[in-house]
Amino acid sequence: MSRTAAEIAAQPACWRRAAEAAAVFEGLPQPGERVAVTGCGTSWFMALAYAALREAAGQGETDAFASSEFPRGRSYDRVIAITRSGTTTEVLDLLAALKGAVPVLALTADPKTPVMEAADAVAVLDWADEESVVQTRFATTALAFLRAGLGPVPGVKPVAEAAVDAELALTEPLPEAAATAEQWTFLGRGWTYGLALEAGLKMREAAGAWTEAYPAMEYRHGPISITGPGRVTWVFGPVPEGLAADVTRVGGTLVAHGAADPLADLIRAQRLAVALAESRGFDPDRPRNLTRSVILS
The missing domain is CATH 3.40.50.10490 (Glucose-6-phosphate isomerase like protein; domain 1)
Known part of the structure; x- marks a missing residue:
């Protein structure tokens, strides 16, 4: 079995742990805040998904941008950055520009990287880190974490039920x-x-x-x-x-x-x-x- 296949298979357990972590984490957006979510590649696509989920939950206007295309002149109450490695240049450059101007929450898999100092709050999802270059479980775990933090979303299953469906999708x-x-x-x-x-x-x-x-x-x-x-x-x-x-x-x-x-x-x-x-x-x-x-x- 390839490393990627093994990491794919670990996702149901990762999602359940993410939901538990989100329930006690301080630093997630509050209802009514205007939020921007950012990342590169796969992380940007997870940002798009979360932005739509947050708005569907009625929790406030939420935009998503590739970090290289972030409109730095816009005003937000909070920014969320998703970066598995914690070292992506475009993300770190953006966070440096936002430092002191807007609270930033980062989601990362590696606590020994520059993003720890670049963000105001960090959710370390190191149990979902990967050896593979291709992202699978970290990306979906980051989305599960943010999704669980929203509480009920109309028409969307709780993360625990999604994990059950994931087990079936694996078999x-x-x-x-x-x-x-x-x-x-x-x-x-x-x-x-x-x-x-x-x-x-x-x-x-x-x-x-x-x-x-x-x-x-x-x-x-x-x-x-x-x-x-x-x-x-x-x-x-x-x-x-x-x-x-x-x-x-x-x-x-x-x-x-x-x-x-x-x-x-x-x-x-x-x-x-x-x-x-x-x-x-x-x-x-x-x-x-x-x-x-x-x-x-």
Whole structure:
């Protein structure tokens, strides 16, 4: 078993621990605060998902930005930075600029890194750290931590129930059509759009796969032109009315696990990325051209 596969399998336990940690952590945003969430790559996609969840929970305006694109002139009550390594240049540069101007909460996996001094509060999720370059369990654990800190969110399962769905996602066979496809388009709405982006990234990172990701209702506005025989449209969360028929009409295959928590469904996409990488002779633990952290000189 690759390291990545083992880290994927650890996610249900990590999520449960994250929910317990969030229940006693001081430093999470308060209802009514105007919040910005930031990160790079996978962390940015988790930021997008959390921002949508927080607004769905009615807790206040929440924006998400890639750290390199953060609008530093805007006013926020709190900023959340997600950085597994704690050393990413764009994140640290941003936090240096925000120092003293706005409270910053950082989520990291490594307490021996510069982010510990750059942020006002730090949630160390070191039990979810990874040896693999590709992020899987840290990213979802960070989102589970933030999600649990929101309390009830309409239409969204508690993290404990998501962990149960995750255990099933680890044991069920992958959809055969997805495992043998030549192209994958991932779709989501609201908070699951961030998950769709992350699924596409995992497939590209680990296996060099041809993937796309879009808001689900944008699918008909161009992306459907890619769909056809041997190609998969994978929806996180409920499938919009009429979309399944549209996929079938053009010869594509729809993959959806609507009853499962969408974060658990992301585990299936992670597993697919590893399986595809191994079938192509790639090392899913060490994708080409990537490092654990981007540190710019």
